[in-house]
Amino acid sequence: MRGVAPIRFLTGAGQAALVAGTLFCVSQASVAAAQTAEGSGASHIEDIIVTARKRAENLQTVPTAITAMNAEKLADLQIEGFQDIGKTVPNLLVQKQAGSPTAPQFNMRGVSTGSLDFQRDSGIALYIDGVYLGRPGNSGFDLADLERLEVLRGPQGTLFGRNSTGGAISFTTAAPTGEFGVIADGTVGNFERRRGRITLNTPEWNGFSARVTYVHDENEGPVKNSADVRRTFLYPKPWGRKTAAKTFGANNTDSILAAVRFTGIAGLTLDYKFDYTDLATTIDGMQLLVGGRPEQVALGGTNVVGLKRRGSLPIDGIAPSHQKTWGHSLTGVYEFSDAISLKYIGAVRGFTVNTASELDGNVLVDPNGTGRPFQSLAAVRYAKQKQWSHELQLLGHSDAVDWVAGLFYFREKADLDSPVISRLLSTPGQEIPIVNPGSYAAGGALQHIVNRSFAAYGHANVRLGERVEFGAGIRYSKDKRTEHDLIDSPRPDAPRGRYTATQDRVDYDATLKYTFAENSNVYAKFATGFVSGGIFNSAEFKPETVKSYELGLKSEFLDRRVRVNLALFQADRKNLQKSSFLVPGPGSVLINSGDARDRGIELETTFVPVDGLTLTANYGFTDSKMSSGVRTYQPRHSGYLAVDYALPELGNGMKPSFRVDGQYIGKHYRLICPYGSTTSPELGCTNLGNVNWQLDKALTIPSTWQLGARLALADIPVGQAKAKVSLWGKNLTNSRKYEYLFSVGSSVLGTFQMPRTYGVDFGIEF
Template sequence: MISRAVSRAALLAGSAAGALFALPAHAEAPALPSAASTATASVQNDGNYPENTIIITARRRNEQAQEVPLAISVLDQRSINDTGASSIYKVQQLTPTLQVYSQNPRNTSVNIRGIGVPFGLTNDGFEQGVGIYVDDVYYSRPASAVFDFLDVNQVEVLRGPQGTLYGKNTTAGAINIRTNQPTFDFEGSAELTLGNYNFRQAKVAVSGPLTKNIAVRLAGSSTSRRGTIYNVTTGNYINAQDNLGIRGQLLFRPTSNLDITLSGDYSTQDPECCGTVFVKYGATQKAANRQFPAIATALGYAPPSTNPFDRLTDVDATLNAGNITGGASLKAVWEIDDKSTVTSITAWRFWDWKPENDRDYSGLDVVRKSQNPSQQNQYSQELRYNFSSSRLDFVLGAFAFYQRIDTQGTEVQGADSSYYNLSGANRNNPAVLEGLTAYNTQYLKSTSLAAFAQVSYEIADGFKIQPGIRLNYDKKEGLYDRVVYDGQGVLVPATGGGQIRTDQRSIFAPQHIEPSGSDWNFSYDVTASYQLAPDILLYGTYAKSFKTFGLNQNGVPALNGVPQLDLATAKPESINHYEAGLKTQFLDRKATFNLSVYRTVIDDFQASLISTRDPGLVRPYIANAEQARSQGIEADFQLRPSERLSFYASGAYTDATYTKFTKAPPPPEYTSGSSTSAAIDINGNIIEPIGAPGVPLTGTNKSPPYVDASGSVLPGVSKWSFSAGAEANTPASVFGKEGEVFAGVDVSYRSKFSSNPTPSIYTWIDGYTITNFRAGFRAGDGFSIYGWVRNAFDTNYFDQLLVAPANTGLIAGIPGDPRTWGGTVRFDF
């Protein structure tokens, strides 16, 4: 017996070593008999649950999804693999109300139902409204969204406030990711994928016992792909993929009711990324000679193509998206008895960001260097007590979190900057701005403490009431220090020095602020649900939630060189959320239909603003809009009439608007620079005539210092979004293996959406449809081979449109992926 155990341990260690050093990969359990779907595939069935049952942990315990009064979408690992949904960014194609936007890993926004984080702006001093959790560990920055999933078993997308159950308050929803855990049976898998654009992906995982009380799991993945945009300046393809990740888990089970799991992971990216293409010119209110066509002509410049889907760029600054993240956690689960469980999660995570960008979005030498590398360390401790009985379930929890982020930025202007940015006599003097350099030093120290509880009590047969409460304390300390030197290395003062210094400060103004604050918040929710029939659940929810205050870590607008310190912080959001839902299964559980309607009203909505008092480069910060609202309806449907055929469809209507935003940042068609901004009276009312949008100012007309965006849509939100798919299979024998030949299709659609903090006539992104196909063979012994085509009809679409600096009318864009195709082979053993 001892020799057999030693042999198996040696085999496991040898397999793990080979996995990590020869073929990094991602584990997958044997394929489950379900089509790719959202909330209706049979993801996991660890207990005596009925067929076609999803087991989720959304309420911090194993439950059947159809019995949980919550709007939730679930993806199992086969759905993730078959549909290519290998990261949070790609999961959005299967979950219509999830929106993910990524200009680069740091500048990534994750929203649910149109809310979560200010669109298009990275600011470390503000919270994410959508919490990302991996094995119960909170990931404080959304850069994790751009990494490949690593040995993931299931992804749950929870919609609506979740603060009374999750350690960090999540006002818009949560993404709960569960990885595969160590097993006491030896198992493993390996997968290899090859495709066009030199796409290569390898995944492997092994798991098994080291002793009768200790099990280990090791997994790795490696992904690379040539970029989809050709840079004529460097001769390289940019916006490539270059990901490597490893994860190790050690499970210690000293007794049958105690599991202690030590986990560690490390992921790195080092692609030449992230660049843009020329999209179009949109006229502003500037003088004609200060708009992009005239500037380009005067400087002898033309973009490499005026068709963005030629996928050509000429950005001339160095590009890099170096990104390293990892950490360790210790999770202990003690089942006191068959009703009570105590869970402790201790975690540390780090994130190192090493970027290089071209912030003028062109081959002009305007911004020569733009890089803001940062280093984050976070520490968290969560403790939960779960009790479950026939009529009563409850969770009591406490959460502590500390985070420190340090940033060291360098920005340098180029030889074309004076002509591009200035309007006076110094415009034709390149030396005024060439070499102008800003060094930015920032740090953020953030502490969060919380106590939370949620109770579910069955008052009468089938009728449950579920109240929850949360008490939260936040403290933040920040620093923003910008020191500016001219091209000769001379310090630029905060005030004085004549017109040259004024022009230099219009681009990079020295500034030193140390924002800080602390706040207590109390939030609560209550849900009532009624099991109308064994497979019909009705529920209704009210939640009073919040998102804590934020610090502007990227500087604030200044008047006469004096920072406006009242803008250094933004008030907390106050949220009232209402939701009602229906969950049903019928046709002997072969069909599932879920429906939810909701309304979320946010007072003091934290929105991205741009100061019109600072001419030159766009300077965004975050302040409070008076109120925003998101309301809509969501539906999920699945039908599996037989083992050979399955269908799914999900759809959402989302009405997300600024209910009241009276002083929103002007869109580019209403901008001309601060020297021509209209005056305001003591009450903040505009008292000078405003010029027409997109027309150079004449006479006494001025540009508005702000616009009333009340009633406008929130950025990044499509009013309509859908996903649907089907899979069919038939028995077959291939390579002497018995199994099934299958074919599937997945379609996603979203209607047009705004890609600017305030809607602009130039930055609406047209609606689009993406269609993916797959076909292949899967055997009963875990072998599968299949081919796939994603974006099969080569739809042209944009992920984002961006307004270039200085409001010259240049609109740049990030095109979505073109048609890609390839093949995958996978073995389970």
């Protein structure tokens, strides 16, 4: 730990040099050790199977930048959903948004996305079992039983379609094994962490097999609420009673995954899956860092303002959020022969979410002298979404060509009721009736949304001899998007009613791969993509488009003890979609904020110098230049270092192991306007002449290391069963830096990193 602390005091260039030097030193030491062990019969790096080109392939043969993890790795890193994936992947950062605990903020290769609007799509596509999730803004839920994760970086517009300009993230859940078995595991940790999971696999019967998993997960939040936690706001339907949260960052989740497989007909495989998550959670503590209007006086006379993380905050308007997410999917594969197969993926998914929050960071007193509690700005949100999707793929394979042709259809219906409440004055007592929830004109929405999309695509990979492969694909997409604004009263400068926009586009890609040695190749790739345009608050907007160039190297050598994957990329984006808030005026608007150029490098290395020892070193760098001058959310530097060591087996077959790892996130900015400035849709901030730039510097998210460790003992004999116990810790240095910053008027609020956490995992398998 002493060796990494000085990084905090280096410049950006110094940090890059130090990370690069660390990677070089680790690689040289590992290569030397591998040379010593070569020929001794030591194990090599295992193959990783991915489906990035719609068929199962070795990761090392696919000419695009991919990070993939199996079930064992996901469990080891405690990755349980989309919220957790930004731990090891270069140039990927996933943050918890302060406004909604179920809406992660994704940042990949300069593309940042986390919008809650149903009219806007995201530039990073999310998939579960091959099913596209229409709303990444509500993807902060856990999946009960994960089998594989694939993160595809860069535009995937041909095979994965629209809204993948930054990349695509795909989870595959576990399928039945066809053999009877029971797996039970649990976790106990600080902050009252309690997690239990049980999985049942049934034996195969007449071609049918099944797998069912149930998970319960709960914890208290790290920040206590020092306000009156009995205070309840009685909103009308659909929001209902909203009682102040006891702690911030708390979680209570129940999730189920059921899978049924049928293989009773030759050549046919049918997989049905159902997932359901019931999530009750509170946002992280939104601390008032700076600002506040003069009339905002805290109850008790003291404003809670400061740049250091506090263990308690007085906020009575934030209640637990509740989200229910569910999905049914059916995947069928029929193999006509070894050369041709037909695949169908059909699904229906949906969610409801109910939240309440305030944006003061404090409990205020009425500025008119009544002495009653007061909120200058509060908001409630009720959203309901349902989506249907169908995808048909025809796949072919021969010695010279692999190809796929497909059709895709997607339909989504959504309802949103999200008023913004300005100057809410509480009545005496602990229960406050809210007869009229407030104003929609100040940025809220009451809308019904219908989105439809159709696509047809084709892709082929042609092998030109033993060393050269050429790939190309094309996709036609057509979107029809309808917004129905249900607010009766007119909003200034924005008409009401029903509006529809229809847009179409053609995307394409081309790849050239050259295999220069066994298990080693280089490739060049060009790809296009787009984020859908449409209608936002009665105004039509254009798609956001991208053209991407990528050069890559994938290599395994020294008897497959060393793996090096390298990618260099440039992405040129146009018509960037940026939301802004104009008052007086139409409130929320979507504007074209110009163009962007993103350049970077990604390096992933794995080394097995001796039996049982695995060293990992990953690094990502992204340089984003935006024509409007708006700052990017993407860190310039990110890195991951890990040492995994499986010690020799003990006499009774038990297997001890340990892992130590560190995640590095470089300094990055939130789009905030410093205290004393005002907002504009073009540049984000104006009136900067009186801004304290030292304060603005303090209100950026600094670079940080997150250090973790795990000590495990597996294959403990318990009768006929095998057990496993692990001790683990996260953020071992208890880093206390910002995680998310945002501005409200002249105030800046923020959330902080999760403090040091630790616990014990235990499990048994029959």
